Amino acid sequence: xxxxxxxxxxxxxxxxxxxxxxxxxxxxxxxxxxxxxxxxxxxxxxxxxxxxxxxxxxxxxxxxxxxxxxxxxxxxxxxxxxxxxxxxxxxxxxxxxxxxxxxxxxxxxxxxxxxxxxxxxxxxxxxxxxxxxxx
Amino acid sequence: xxxxxxxxxxxxxxxxxxxxxxxxxxxxxxxxxxxxxxxxxxxxxxxxxxxxxxxxxxxxxxxxxxxxxxxxxxxxxxxxxxxxxxxxxxxxxxxxxxxxxxxxxxxxxxxxxxxxxxxxxxxxxxxxxxxxxxxxxxxxxxxxxxxxxxxxxxxxxxxxxxxxxxxxxxxxxxxxxxxxxxxxxxxxxxxxxxxxxxxxxxxxxxxxxxxxxxxxxxxxxxxxxxxxxxxxxxxxxxxxxxxxxxxxxxxxxxxxxxxxxxxxxxxxxxxxxxxxxxxxxxxxxxxxxxx
Numbered sequence: 001x002x003x004x005x006x007x008x009x010x011x012x013x014x015x016x017x018x019x020x021x022x023x024x025x026x027x028x029x030x031x032x033x034x035x036x037x038x039x040x041x042x043x044x045x046x047x048x049x050x051x052x053x054x055x056x057x058x059x060x061x062x063x064x065x066x067x068x069x070x071x072x073x074x075x076x077x078x079x080x081x082x083x084x085x086x087x088x089x090x091x092x093x094x095x096x097x098x099x100x101x102x103x104x105x106x107x108x109x110x111x112x113x114x115x116x117x118x119x120x121x122x123x124x125x126x127x128x129x130x131x132x133x134x135x
Numbered sequence: 136x137x138x139x140x141x142x143x144x145x146x147x148x149x150x151x152x153x154x155x156x157x158x159x160x161x162x163x164x165x166x167x168x169x170x171x172x173x174x175x176x177x178x179x180x181x182x183x184x185x186x187x188x189x190x191x192x193x194x195x196x197x198x199x200x201x202x203x204x205x206x207x208x209x210x211x212x213x214x215x216x217x218x219x220x221x222x223x224x225x226x227x228x229x230x231x232x233x234x235x236x237x238x239x240x241x242x243x244x245x246x247x248x249x250x251x252x253x254x255x256x257x258x259x260x261x262x263x264x265x266x267x268x269x270x271x272x273x274x275x276x277x278x279x280x281x282x283x284x285x286x287x288x289x290x291x292x293x294x295x296x297x298x299x300x301x302x303x304x305x306x307x308x309x310x311x312x313x314x315x316x317x318x319x320x321x322x323x324x325x326x327x328x329x330x331x332x333x334x335x336x337x338x339x340x341x342x343x344x345x346x347x348x349x350x351x352x353x354x355x356x357x358x359x360x361x362x363x364x365x366x367x368x369x370x371x372x373x374x375x376x377x378x379x380x381x382x383x384x385x386x387x388x389x390x391x392x393x394x395x396x397x398x399x400x401x402x403x404x405x406x407x408x409x410x411x412x413x414x415x416x417x418x419x420x421x422x423x424x425x426x
Contacts, residue, residue, distance in 0.1 A: 019177045040338070078334045104331035105395040106310075107291050107425040109162045114310040 023094040025130040027087045027119055033127055035084075043081045045074045047127055074125065079104075083118050092133060093119065145272070146426055147294070149287035151303055153185060153255070156276035158269065159426035163290055168303050178260070179241075185255040185279065192247045192254065194230035201232070201256075210235045214242055217267075223275040226250070234258075251280040285419070288315065292394070292426075293328050296419035322383075322404035326420060329397040332390050341388055341397070348401065349386045362387040366407060376405075383407045387417055394422040 036044045051068050076084055082103065086096045093116070101111035122128045145156040151168055161180045165172035173181040202211045214231040221229070228247040233240070243258035257277070263270060281287065285296040293313060301317040301324060313328040327348070329335055335344060342353050342361045354364040367375040367382040375382045381403040388399040400416050402408055 078337060079331075101425075104334070105425055106330055107162070109164070110291070110308075110310045110330070110425075117310070 022116070022130075023097070024092055024133055026089065026092050026133055027096070027122075027128045028089045028131050029087055030127050030129070038075075041078055041081060043076045043084060045076065045084075045127060047072055047074070047125065049126070072125075074127070079114070080118060083115055084122075087128060089131075093130075145276070147287075147289045149289040149294075151185075151288075152251075152253070152280055152286060153183060154276065154278040154281075154287060155183070155273060157181065157273060163308075166290065166306065166308060168306075180260055181273075182258045183255060185253055187252055188247075188254050189252075192228065192252075194228070194245045194247070197245050197254065197256070198230065198232055205234070208236060216244065217263075220271055220274055223271070224277065246277070246279070248279045253279045255279055288326075289423070292396075292423045293326070293398075294421050294423055295326055295416075297324070297416065319402075321406060322402050322408050323381075324416070325399075325401040327388070327397070327399035327401070328422065329399075331395045332392070332397045333395055335397060336390065341390055344397065345386065345388050345399075348388075348399070349384065351384065359390040359392070360387070361389075364410070379405075381405060385410060385413055387413070389417075391422055394424065396422045398422055 030047065032048065034046045036046065038044060048069050049072050051070055083096065083100060086099055091099075097108075097111050097115045100106070100115050101108060104111070106114070119128065119130075123130065144159055146159045146161070148155045148157055148163070148171070150166070150171060153171070157173065158175070161173040161175050163171055164174040169186060170184045171182070172179070198211070205211060212233050212235065214233040216224075216229060216231045224244075224246065226248070228249070230245045231242065232245070233242045239260070241258055241260045242263050243256060246255040246257060247253075248255075255277075259270065259273075261269060281299060284299055286299045286301065288295045288297060291308065291313070295315075297317060298319060301319045304316040304318050304323070305314075306316070307314045311330055313326075315326040317324040317326075329344075340356075341359065342356045345353070345361055345363065349363050351363045351365050353361050355362045363384065363386045365384040367380075372382055374380075382405055384401075384403040385408070386399060386401040388397055390397050398420060400413065400420060402413055
């Protein structure tokens with residue numbers, strides 16, 4: 001009746017060090033990014049990415065450009081812009097979550113998932129890096 | 136009901152007939168219709184699983200099943216609930232157990248309620264001796280069925296009283312959007328909770344926001360509230376029935392600036408429903424201060 005089948009995505013206690021460790025890291029912005037305010041409280045980030053070699057030929061044929069760097073844009077919504085603004089190279093992820101939670105009156109878990117998912121997305125695109133803080 | 140004062144602030148958990156009062160730092164991490172898992176600072180704090188039983192209750196049988204399903208290296212032993220913790224659970228049949236692993240230790244109870252024929256497996260990871268007061272309060276607050284006709288649903292920052300017949304069909308707790316779907320005598324009732332309202336209503340009013348949920352003209356609209364009603368009639372009724380579409384749709388959304396939240400209830404079905412019942416549902420659906 002009460003078999004303890006572990007379901008997919010069930011949090012495990014083993015993740016605790018990784019999670020705690022991640023929350024103590026400080027997100028740092030990539031200095032090569034340019035920010036553009038669209039006037040509605042939303043930012044558009046422009047960043048450069050190096051194209052993979054096997055894409056390079058295709059891009060060269062289509063665009064006629066010879067370089068292997070292209071420009072990408074990321075439009076942030078109001079919430080994304082808020083979190084982006086909190087990344088100052090000083091605040092830890094945990095502190096950003098705290099501020100985001102109180103600013104929007106969210107519950108802890110909701111704020112944590114929103115902020116960490118967003119930071120993960122920024123990290124994947126190379127817009128931020130995570131710096132370990134040594135105590 | 137709950138002894139001791141001054142009582143520290145607790146969060147109420149009301150889910151599918153189960154009721155518990157827990158420390159606010161215990162956050163629901165896994166939510167299923169008959170299973171809840173809470174964490175405190177990312178570490179396991181409490182697990183609850185429950186089920187109605189058919190036939191005779193046997194704690195030994197349940198514990199044997201539990202033992203069989205344990206991971207290698209985990210040992211299950213009998214555990215006696217301390218005398219002073221027994222009194223709040225006097226109306227239940229209670230059997231204690233403990234699980235021992237290399238670096239983790241937990242205690243649990245198999246609780247059988249003869250009144251509703253429900254068995255609950257409660258397992259906590261806090262230190263039973265050190266957190267005795269905490270545990271006493273949790274056990275004291277434990278209820279596995281409602282005395283009245285309505286059932287309390289409260290988790291995170293929402294609280295609703297729904298008729299006992301409302302059966303949970305699905306639920307989703309996404310950041311910014313909670314959705315709970317129920318079946319109430321053939322009518323689909325959906326509870327919504329959207330946050331942060333200040334951002335969501337930044338460039339649109341509540342009617343425009345509601346358009347993403349219902350494709351109808353609003354019946355009433357105000358600054359912080361809007362409602363929609365659709366009743367198929369004549370040809371439309373025949374068509375809706377032929378296409379197996381709902382013949383009745385009703386929705387209300389309201390904005391609570393104090394909690395920065397938009398709440399909403401939607402009902403739809405193949406039969407018309409009294410809007411008075413829906414008004415009562417709305418009155419009994421509120422948002423709470425987040426913790």
